[in-house]
Each structure stands twice: as C-alpha cells, then as structure tokens.
Amino acid sequence: EAQVTQNPRYLITVTGKKLTVTCSQNMNHEYMSWYRQDPGLGLRQIYYSMNVEVTDKGDVPEGYKVSRKEKRNFPLILESPSPNQTSLYFCASSLSFGNYGYTFGSGTRLTVV
Amino acid sequence: SQKIEQNSEALNIQEGKTATLTCNYTNYSPAYLQWYRQDPGRGPVFLLLIRENEKEKRKERLKVTFDTTLKQSLFHITASQPADSATYLCALVGGSYIPTFGRGTSLIVHP
Secondary structure (H helix, E strand, O other): OOOEEEEOOEEEEOOOOOEEEEEEEOOOOOEEEEEEEEOOOEEEEEEEEEEOOEEEEOOOOOOOEEOOOOOOEOOEEEOOOOHHHOEEEEEEEEOOOOOOOOEEOOOEEEEEO | OOEEEEOOOOEEEEOOOOEEEEEEEEOOOOOEEEEEEEOOOOOOEEEEEEEOOOOEEEEOOEEEEEEOOOOEEEEEEOOOOHHHOEEEEEEEEOOOOOOEEOOOEEEEEEO
C-alpha cells in the first residue's frame, strides 16, 4: 500500500531533550515536507526537500532540523524541544512539487512539558 | 502578505444537498490550487488539483472551480452524505516551494 509512515504517533517529552520523528514513504516520491498544525493557525510548512541531500526552510523552521540522506526517509529533529513546539506534526510527500497532490502521514502529536 | 480565507464557521447541510465551500485568496498568483479532506486527528487526504489555466475540474461527486480574476475557488460536493462530514482545506501553490494552506472549513452533513 502506498503510504507515508510517521513514528511515533504520540510523544510526550521534557524541555531540552533531543528527539527525532521519523518519516518514510514507499512511493519513490522526490518531494517531501514537514508541517505543523496548530488550532487557529492551520498547516504551516517547517522544512521541505526536493530530492536527496536537498533541503530548504519553510515558513517556520526555527528550532527544527531535517536531513534527506535517502529518498524514502525524511526525519524531523528537535535538538532542544520547547513547550511552544507542542503541536500536531505531519510529514507529506509528492511525486514532484506543486502539480501533484501531497500524501500525508497519520501525524505525530508532540507534547513538550 | 499572502492570505487565504476559508469560512471559519461550520457549514451545516442536509443529506442529499450540494455543499459549496469557498476559498478566497489575496496577494497571491497560484499556479495550482488543491483541495484536501481532513478528519479529526488524521492527516489531510488529497482530493483534487486545478491549474491556473483551468476553470473547472470534476471527480465523481466533487467539482472544483478556479477563478483567477475573482481570486476564488469553489468546492462542491453533490448529493452529500453524512460520511462527507469533515474539514476541507484548500492549498495554493505558487512560485515558491512553500504551499500555503487555508485553515479549513468544517462540513457537517445531517441525515
């Protein structure tokens, strides 16, 4: 089944403790991205990647890192999480940017205390 | 700054009727406009994409129109069913590689 897989689904952590949210797609998509969704603010893009070893900032990149060493994986790294990063996170992929719809993962609900 | 507006109030309709959702935008020249469905706590699901040079796109009970003069897209669901109840998001894709999503409109279809 074609899908984007995110892990973990739920995560509670403490301020400052580094964490990684994994994202993997099995569709050979070139484009991958990370979003956060907050009430009243909608989906906002954190980082995106046009292909392996090519990443760039989205609208809200502060406090996040990403890497794209393989085409299928695009992990999101929070080096020192803070409470304002408590949010619902989605990974998405697409065959290419713009003229194809995005396939989203099921989401990761992160709580930083 | 770029702005997308979708009705923040929920749209309540009776089963069998046509639901029409609106997406308005300003300060934007999108090349593509996409519509997604999102259920609570789940990831958005892609429904339709329409290009700037297209006026209308259909897929089964769904229809999308795109008016670049009015800077507006309408999303229609005909013969709506309670299972269509969800939040519907529009997304604009322009010159940058950062798509802009609206906040979504909640649709509630009553049996």
